[in-house]
Amino acid sequence: MTEIADIALDAERCWEAVAARDGGSDGAFVYAVRSTGIYCRPSCPSRRPRREQVAFFALPDAAELAGFRACKRCAPREACPADPAAGVVAAACAVIAARLEQPPSLDDLGAAVGMSPHHLQRTFKRLVGVSPRAYADALRLDALKGRLRAGERVSEAIDAAGYGSPSRVYERADAQLGMPPAVYRGGGKGMQIGFTIVDSALGRLLVAATGRGLCAVSLGDDDEHLEYELRAEYRMAEIVRDDEIGAAVGVIQAYLDGRRPSMELPLDVQATAFQRQVWQALQAIPYGETRTYMQLAEGLGNPKAVRAVGRACATNPVSLVVPCHRAVGSDGKLHGFRWGLGRKQALLDMERKGAAAG
């Protein structure tokens, strides 16, 4: 999953420029509106969003990396970069975009835009938020997602997005795509999702639901990143902040406080039949206990499917409620947890304590 660019812009001054529709700031930064997914130049004539809906980015490319689309009304990409370094970085972004199949080395990129590799690396990172290499990876992944969303066949989409082989995508799919390519194809189309982010015993807790049930439960340190991941996973869905999302949030918080062993909450998740089976098997593991991936695979009558079981655990979009933290390696060690190994350990400790206390 790509990171949201953490650009060191002076947010207060940016907001003043946006509020004043200051044309002199066009090209210095863009502002993005979370509720609409659109980014604009400061002088855009459109209605002003509420301050808390807005994020600022030094470059249009950084806003797009975070999943925002350019406003058709003010065409922010056409504003001339105010800072020469920003112009160079924008040019580097364009070079990378044009060569997705074979991303240029840092040396080649520097030569193409006329900046020393070292300086380019630093300036790029400062303005876009990630290194040129991570940017190339993200664009390629976006290209793949776009093709999958358009309904292209998985193998053809992988080819066309410039990946050497399907296995490379699948290896990284858990971490980057958030779910296997075949599942991603849906993109949450037609779903209406409300979400909220609250404090919990294990950090910030995002809970998202449709009218039918929970579609995402995730833990993290940074609200923006949590929201970004939700939007990346359900790119085609209509997503709005809804702090009145219902009783589920309290139930999950109580669970994290060790006060509620079981959470029988309705789910509304997109999954393959196999993923569903694995998730049900996870829900059947008693509170305070663990199973190995091998035991889970055997329980499903398919002992060869250990890796696939691991993958299904890693792509679980509703942490805690589908307790993928109760799955461990055959050596008893904790392997991977999308929301951090430290959190997995803390969850297991909390459950063991709770189970022992009866």
Ligand SMILES: [Zn+2]
């Ligand atoms: Zn605009």
